[in-house]
Amino acid sequence: MPLRFYNTLTQELEVFHPLHDNTVRMYTCGPTVYNFVHIGNFRTFTFQDILRRWLRYRGYQLDHVMNVTDVDDKIIVNAAKAKKSIEDYTAVFTKAFFDDAARLRLEPPEHVAPATKHIGVMVKAIEELASKGCTYTSEGSMYFRIATFPEYGKLSHNDFSGIRSGARVDVDEYDKADARDFVLWKAQKDNEPAWDTPFGSGRPGWHIECSAMAMSYLGETLDIHAGGVDLIFPHHENEIAQSESISGKPFARYWLHAEHLHIESQKMSKSLGNFYTLRDLLEMGYQPEPIRYLLASVPYRKKLNFTFEGLKAATKTIERLRDFELRLTTTKLPTGTNEAVSERSHQAIREFEAGMDDDLNTAEALAAIFEYVRAMNTALDENQFREENRWDAARVLEVLDSVFDILKPSEQTASQNGASGGRQVAISDSEVEAYIEERVQAKKSRNFARADEIRAVLQEKVVLLEDTKDGVRWKRK
Numbered sequence: 001m002p003l004r005f006y007n008t009l010t011q012e013l014e015v016f017h018p019l020h021d022n023t024v025r026m027y028t029c030g031p032t033v034y035n036f037v038h039i040g041n042f043r044t045f046t047f048q049d050i051l052r053r054w055l056r057y058r059g060y061q062l063d064h065v066m067n068v069t070d071v072d073d074k075i076i077v078n079a080a081k082a083k084k085s086i087e088d089y090t091a092v093f094t095k096a097f098f099d100d101a102a103r104l105r106l107e108p109p110e111h112v113a114p115a116t117k118h119i120g121v122m123v124k125a126i127e128e129l130a131s132k133g134c135t136y137t138s139e140g141s142m143y144f145r146i147a148t149f150p151e152y153g154k155l156s157h158n159d160f161s162g163i164r165s166g167a168r169v170d171v172d173e174y175d176k177a178d179a180r181d182f183v184l185w186k187a188q189k190d191n192e193p194a195w196d197t198p199f200g201s202g203r204p205g206w207h208i209e210c211s212a213m214a215m216s217y218l219g220e221t222l223d224i225h226a227g228g229v230d231l232i233f234p235h236h237e238n239e240i241a242q243s244e245s246i247s248g249k250p251f252a253r254y255w256l257h258a259e260h261l262h263i264e265s266q267k268m269s270k271s272l273g274n275f276y277t278l279r280d281l282l283e284m285g286y287q288p289e290p291i292r293y294l295l296a297s298v299p300y301r302k303k304l305n306f307t308f309e310g311l312k313a314a315t316k317t318i319e320r321l322r323d324f325e326l327r328l329t330t331t332k333l334p335t336g337t338n339e340a341v342s343e344r345s346h347q348a349i350r351e352f353e354a355g356m357d358d359d360l361n362t363a364e365a366l367a368a369i370f371e372y373v374r375a376m377n378t379a380l381d382e383n384q385f386r387e388e389n390r391w392d393a394a395r396v397l398e399v400l401d402s403v404f405d406i407l408k409p410s411e412q413t414a415s416q417n418g419a420s421g422g423r424q425v426a427i428s429d430s431e432v433e434a435y436i437e438e439r440v441q442a443k444k445s446r447n448f449a450r451a452d453e454i455r456a457v458l459q460e461k462v463v464l465l466e467d468t469k470d471g472v473r474w475k476r477k
């Protein structure tokens, strides 16, 4: 079965292929940098990372643009409260976002587009809309007249035909009941940050930002546009109205939306006290890998119930996978190959691929790997593994990790523990190997005091040593 995605626009599962050559032109709505990004948003960004990695696994090249909204209502209010310029205010949270994304191992998109650096293309887009008769001005602000776009509502599948033309909405975020002509350019009020344009001094609305930047980087028709479900209306509906009014062509061919995240079965909210940023979770002592795993393990179109039990279970799951990897690399095996074991490895990859191709069904793909690891641990116990089977099995883990990226412990693991525990210091793999070699030599020359000392040093530095009949195995705690 080929790769297919559920398209919000058509409400159908569709086979995916890019419009031109082998490159996937993709746009995803990035963060609004007025605060630290919470893990609900990181669920969506993690889904997009899995999407990127799977497209690449399937042989496509990526041309992915993500915007950074660095001017909007909330930013202006917060920056004023902090007595900072919006540049200074957003710089901190932009950096925080990319630091967090890196800790979650989210690949950076090919292009990151801050809104304030692209005002020119937005002004041009508004001028094109004006020339096509889709806009009007009221009190210095410009609005998109949705009556000029009869297909309005086709993404959210709402019937907006009864909407009164001329009723306007100025805020960037609103709900269906509030569907009205939306703002493209906001006239400057008081001392708000503003840009001078032929249609007056002001700033862009949020929706025109994405339409204009997406088309300027990727052309009139994108392959994929993705975001969270909360963006379907009004944001993405408005993007379609703007872009298609300008080009007369479909704006995006596949619309992919990630569902909400709940915490312990409740909606995440500051008032309920269950609002978490990535930083909160790291400070509580959780590692980035199980957080990434938990966010990725539930298929993106299902609601994700984020629980601390689930986070602990994810930690255990990763440990089991790492233990299997360690066993694979350290167990001494008889030469040759066992065809049955080899075929089981190939089967695991086929099942993993089938799950991922099915609209990124990560749960199904992971289940195939767990079943495989169980079977292979049994095969190792029963001495059915041969030397060459090692490479087939390593390939299975490599395929898994090319998408989920959880097997290698974070560099920060040790230093972060050091910060909270006060005793552990980071140590590189090669330093560990050097210590282990020194310890082997010490034992050979019957210098047991030095051997014990090295074990203590390594244990202090979060490494566990195990003396087995096949030699020394080690892993990070």
Ligand SMILES: [Zn+2]
Pocket (backbone or CB within 6 Å): 028, 029, 030, 210, 235
């Ligand atoms: Zn957007």
